[in-house]
Amino acid sequence: MSGPALVFEGASYAYEEAARESVSxxxxxxxxxxxxxxxxxTNSGKSTLCLLAMGLAPHFFGGRLxxxxxxxxxxxxxxxxxxxxxxxxxxxQNPFTQVSGARERVDEEVxxxxxxxxxPSEDVAARVEEAMTLxxxxxxxxRHPLDLSGGQLQRLxxxxxxxxxxxxxxxxxxxxxxxxxGTSAIFEVLGGLHGRGTTxxxxxxxxxxxxxxxxxxxVMAGGRVLADGAPGDVFNREAVQQRAGMPVFARLAREAALxxxxxxxxxxxxxxxxxxxxx
Amino acid sequence: MAGGLSLYAEGHSLLHRAHxxxxxxxxxxAIALAFTAPSATWVAGVLAVLxxxxxxxxxxxxxxxxxxxxxxxxxxxxxxxxxxxNASNRTVVFGLGPIVYYREGLAFAAFAALRIxxxxxxxxxxxxxxxxxxxxxxxxxxxxSPRMGYVLQSALQIIPQTLEMAGRxxxxxxxxxxxxxGSLRRRARAYLPxxxxxxxxxxxxxxxxxxxxxxxxxxxxxxxxxxxAFRDTTPQHVLRWALALAVPAAIVARVVxxx
Numbered sequence: 001m002s003g004p005a006l007v008f009e010g011a012s013y014a015y016e017e018a019a020r021e022s023v024s025x026x027x028x029x030x031x032x033x034x035x036x037x038x039x040x041x042t043n044s045g046k047s048t049l050c051l052l053a054m055g056l057a058p059h060f061f062g063g064r065l066x067x068x069x070x071x072x073x074x075x076x077x078x079x080x081x082x083x084x085x086x087x088x089x090x091x092x093q094n095p096f097t098q099v100s101g102a103r104e105r106v107d108e109e110v111x112x113x114x115x116x117x118x119x120p121s122e123d124v125a126a127r128v129e130e131a132m133t134l135x136x137x138x139x140x141x142x143r144h145p146l147d148l149s150g151g152q153l154q155r156l157x158x159x160x161x162x163x164x165x166x167x168x169x170x171x172x173x174x175x176x177x178x179x180x181x182g183t184s185a186i187f188e189v190l191g192g193l194h195g196r197g198t199t200x201x202x203x204x205x206x207x208x209x210x211x212x213x214x215x216x217x218x219v220m221a222g223g224r225v226l227a228d229g230a231p232g233d234v235f236n237r238e239a240v241q242q243r244a245g246m247p248v249f250a251r252l253a254r255e256a257a258l259x260x261x262x263x264x265x266x267x268x269x270x271x272x273x274x275x276x277x278x279x
Numbered sequence: 280m281a282g283g284l285s286l287y288a289e290g291h292s293l294l295h296r297a298h299x300x301x302x303x304x305x306x307x308x309a310i311a312l313a314f315t316a317p318s319a320t321w322v323a324g325v326l327a328v329l330x331x332x333x334x335x336x337x338x339x340x341x342x343x344x345x346x347x348x349x350x351x352x353x354x355x356x357x358x359x360x361x362x363x364x365n366a367s368n369r370t371v372v373f374g375l376g377p378i379v380y381y382r383e384g385l386a387f388a389a390f391a392a393l394r395i396x397x398x399x400x401x402x403x404x405x406x407x408x409x410x411x412x413x414x415x416x417x418x419x420x421x422x423x424s425p426r427m428g429y430v431l432q433s434a435l436q437i438i439p440q441t442l443e444m445a446g447r448x449x450x451x452x453x454x455x456x457x458x459x460x461g462s463l464r465r466r467a468r469a470y471l472p473x474x475x476x477x478x479x480x481x482x483x484x485x486x487x488x489x490x491x492x493x494x495x496x497x498x499x500x501x502x503x504x505x506x507x508a509f510r511d512t513t514p515q516h517v518l519r520w521a522l523a524l525a526v527p528a529a530i531v532a533r534v535v536x537x538x
Contacts, residue, residue: 056490085496097487100495101440102432104285104412111506116425118501146439160495 003073005168005199006030006053010067013048013057022048024223025067032167035190035200037210037231040220040244046203047093049220050170053201054090055081072167086117089166091158093173098157099145106148106156107132107141113164124163131163134189136182150177158186162193169193171202187213207235207247211264219244232268236261285435286341286406294336294408299417301515305332306405308522313397315529317538319386322393329400338407345403346396354392361388411435413509420505426498441481448476 008028014021023045030036038046051057055076058065069076072087092098103109110128119127132138135155140148145156154177161169174190175183187209194200204210210217211231219227219234221243227234235246246254249269250262258276263269294302313325333342361384362372368381412432419428452472453459459469492498529537 054494056493060490060493081490081493082496082499085494085499090494092487092491094484094487097484098491100429100433100492100497101436101488102429104410104436108412108506112497113495115504115506116496116499116501118499118504121504121506124504146436146443164495 003032004029004070005032005034005072006201007070008049008052008067009070011052011069012064012066013052014064015048015057016062018063020223022223023052026223026225027067028218028225028228030199030201032199033194033197034216035194035202035214037214037217038201038203038220039205039207039210039217040226044220045223046220047172048223050090050172050201050203052076053168053170054088055079055084056090085113086164087166088168088170089161089164090170091161091172091174093176095150095153095157095177098160099153104144105141106137106143106145109145109156110159110163113160117164127163127165128159131159134162134192135159136185151179151182154178155182155186158189162189166198168199169201171200173203173205175204183209207231207245208249208265211235211247211249212266231264232261235264285411286403287410288338288341288407290337290408292336292408294332294404296510297408298509298511298515299409299413300421301511301519302405302409303414304519304522306401308526309401310398311526312529313394313401315526315533317533319390319393322390322397326393326397326400329397329404333400333404336404336408338404341407342400342403345399350392350396350399353395354388357388357392357395358385361385361391416506417509419503420509425503429497441477444480444484445473445477448473448480 006029008026011023011026012021013023022043026045026049038049040046048057051061052065052069053071053076055071057063058077059081065077071079071084076084099109100112103112107128110131111124114124114127129138132141135158137152137155137159140152140156145153148156154175158174169190171190175186178186190200190202191213202210202214215230217227217229217231217234218225219240226243227237227240231247234240235250240246241250246262247264249266250264253262253269253272256273256276256278258272263272309325309329313322316322316325333339362368362380363378363384365381365384365387367383367387370382372380372382372385374380415423415428415431418431419425423431449459449469452469457469457472458465460466
């Protein structure tokens with residue numbers, strides 16, 4: 001894949017009958033193959049950014065969109081969400097509503113998307129097997145989706161998207177219901193997909209996780225892009241620290257009065273503490 | 280957690296393996312014939328055939344459980360009410376002072392109970408041997424639109440999903456100190472704070488699910504690929520047609536004087 005996967009050009013969006021814009025004057029380019037983390041306080045426009053990229057806003061929600069949002073070379077206003085679904089996948093915060101609600105087995109649920117796209121049955125079976133194995137739910141294939149725990153349901157929702165083999169994955173807090181082990185496993189899967197060239201835009205509140213995984217972080221506040229850059233640079237900005245907080249390693253370093261820039265990952269923190277005579 | 284409304288019992292009998300449409304036609308025809316037949320003997324014949332099929336499918340224990348729970352109270356009630364109070368009661372079977380039990384009511388109750396037994400037996404035979412997903416899949420393979428197929432499938436899931444949601448809301452409210460157990464009055468009062476969040480969550484969930492379906496490509500105008508093939512044979516075709524024709528034939532026979 002070449003060229004940008006996702007481009008926002010002065011994009012502003014307000015939901016129908018909303019008094020103010022949820023996203024204001026956002027200009028952002030995500031190159032193909034990038035893994036970009038998005039964070040920010042509540043109601044800062046992170047989820048709306050995902051809905052705009054998927055085309056659900058304005059196609060599903062109505063409302064007013066100014067500026068341009070271009071995904072994989074096509075402007076969102078010209079492509080329906082259903083058409084877009086073959087190349088863009090969106091994982092919602094609530095996995096309960098992401099399942100179709102019509103299938104009685106986990107493997108059938110994973111097959112739902114590819115079947116909607118008319119993928120031949122043999123190919124569907126292979127995709128289902130691959131997606132379930134990737135997210136670690138192959139042993140749950142025969143279970144009813146409603147019998148799964150929140151974490152298992154989140155993995156199922158992700159498997160359902162992966163089975164459609166999207167080029168661009170939009171993930172709105174993909175591990176909010178998972179335990180630490182499950183979270184690591186999912187991030188490992190995402191790492192593998194990123195390694196194979198999938199573009200990932202991930203909304204996440206755990207700043208340490210973002211700093212470890214993403215080479216680039218976008219911080220939103222009040223519907224605008226507050227900062228955009230490498231985690232080490234972004235989380236050292238005063239404005240970001242005030243509005244979005246900072247990774248725990250940076251807080252520790254600040255408490256220990258280490259000279260800046262503050263470390264944002266575990267390895268950087270270990271090195272910074274060692275340099276300054278700790279341990 | 281809830282796990283769907285399916286009553287399907289795993290099995291490998293001929294009935295389990297039969298085409299869902301064959302089983303559907305068999306069920307509907309058996310019910311229609313039981314309610315068309317003019318005498319208890321004929322209805323008992325239909326019931327006997329159904330019971331043989333139930334035994335053949337290996338679900339007799341499950342059916343007995345259903346019979347005790349559903350059929351027994353209805354049958355007892357029918358025999359009591361009809362035996363004592365049927366409008367055509369004339370011939371006394373026994374009497375205890377002012378309480379008199381009549382033959383006509385007894386016969387009517389037996390006839391009605393047999394018909395209801397056929398209805399229950401046929402319905403549960405179908406439910407025990409057919410996965411709900413197979414019904415909509417079979418119908419979609421016969422031309423039902425995928426949208427209608429989805430409606431059919433999701434309708435069977437909506438009750439357990441709502442129960443699941445209600446359970447979560449109730450747990451959250453209990454954690455905040457709401458009394459949900461105890462006297463009938465207390466439990467009734469606990470329903471009020473459950474209903475509003477349940478209705479609102481259901482509306483939000485419906486909107487989110489509609490979005491999620493679009494995101495997964497539901498409604499794309501592509502040729503639908505069958506998920507799996509059902510085994511359909513010439514004898515099953517013949518049986519379906521024979522059963523389907525038996526019903527209008529029985530109705531015509533009744534009209535022209537089958538007694």
